Amino acid sequence: MRPLTLHRLLLQCLLLLVILFFVVVLALKFGAVPVSLYALGRDLLRVVFGQSSGISSDYGLIIVNIRLPRILLGIIVGASLSVAGTSFQALLRNPLADPYVLGVSSGAALGAILALIAEPHLTISPVFAALLTPLGAFLGAAATITAVYFLGRRQGQIDSSTLLLGGVITASFLSAIIMFLMNTLTGNLRGLAYWLMGDLSTSPQKSVYWFLGIGFLAATGAIYTTAGDLNLLLAGEKEAMHLGVDVPRVRLVVYIAASLLTGLAVSVSGAIGYVGLIVPHAMRLLFGSDHRTLLPTAALGGAIAVVFADTLARTVVAPAELAVGAVTAIAGAPLFIYLLRRRLA
């Protein structure tokens, strides 16, 4: 017997933090404009010591004003999507659940676009206007997961294939509505299309970063308080209840928090797919399926995966750029098929 200890959990997180650090350095160094490691270190130290004004070179500006915010965004988005995927998998008892596959990301995107359309017609202060898109995305995500949950139920039980099919169809239906609505939006249509595929190139304002960070910590913290309950929910809702889990409460907390995470991520980066699928599976293979380890390691792993995928997206066809969603889909879709085949075997 080797039950989980705090010590082991912290070691695992430390290992992933080290990997994240190296991936971040890699992401800072590589891009359309190559930067030497020495210049990188010098400019970063200046930022740390609050002497940003000392950075005069164009390279330094690229690092600090373009790559660093983008990496930060990648970290938050990756961690959010990965934690959301882990939560949906436990709650729906389906190892293939992922915010993108279940249509939750499309729901969030539709919510965000509706908020964008409504914004000019509302008379609210600019501070709240900036929060309107994330709020719309959250509501869209919450409504979609509720709809997909009921679509996937048969005789009071969640049917795995019906759930996935319901999610995929919901996603395509919502995408059609988004295409339709896009024609009513004037302005940067190409940017919007890019955003829908999942893209980290448009950095939001500084206040949005704070909002994202606090939202991520609150939602992930709420999910983490139910980590032990989620372990038991994997055995089924009735069995979990007999083992002492307050199933309705856990379900409500995790649905709301996971929808919030998906909504936040989609509102700034669009629908980046398969992160919530690939990362939790990799972390289960490495560290086991106990949610007390899985949730924090999946958050760090998601950050690593998205920052790495975005670095690839920026460099593979440089000086042009791919959407990061295209990179994650190329890696994630075959894995999805593999997992599906293995389950049916």
Add this chain to the structure above:
Amino acid sequence: MTGGSSHARHLAEVGRLANEIRLSVEQVSYAYSANPAQAPLFTLEATSFQARPGEIVAILGPNASGKSTLLKLIAGALHPLSGRILLNGFVTHTLAPRIRAQRIAVVQQESRLLFPARAWEFVLQGRHAHGRSLRFESERDVMIAKNALAQVGAASLSDRWMDQISGGEKQRVILARALAQQPLLLLLDEPTLHLDIAAQVGLLDALRRLAAQNRYTVVVVTHELNLAAEYADQVVLMHRGRCLRLGPPASVYRRELLEQVFQTPLSVEFGASGRPRVTVLAGT
């Protein structure tokens, strides 16, 4: 002051009962319906029985006789339409899930795991109700889980994967998880289903020994007439949603009664132990 003295008398009554009767099923009824506007598809008529610590109660009956419904009501998974179920004087279905899981353990027909787990991880799940969700297992939890595995003779399975052990071994590990809950009441739904005869007898022997040692009250739903006759202290005979007969096996196992309930010609003999034995008379 008559009100006060009657209250004191009531408390004394509860205290006295708590020493003797652990589980008290009082006029419990239930109705299933697909649609509230329609007539119910199945009803369980008012059923009562009581059980003491260390006692094994078998709920017997053909399919759709209400056995499993009765067990779900006792487990608190369903709320009775009328009547109540008391465990040490507390109404079970109003308890919070955590509190209930500290007192009642349920062994269901085998559960499918989504991700692989080792036997010891599975047994430690039984400790969940005794700690907070976020807590890491203590030395004491590990010791209780080890003991539970040893008590069902499965200590050697501890490090095996749950999907790589036999049905009989799995049933033992599931029972060990229930023991790790340290319950007062142990409920089992067809625990011998899909087991070979040696595994069936092994499981029920373990159950009888544990009930005597740890003073569990055990309620088992089963199809196995002879195993129930051999191991149960009390039998609740169910037929079409009604409790037809209640009592020790020797008084419930009457040929006419069993033939009527199971719709099969059979004979009942009494062995040297005084426990009845049923033979199905096929083809006569």
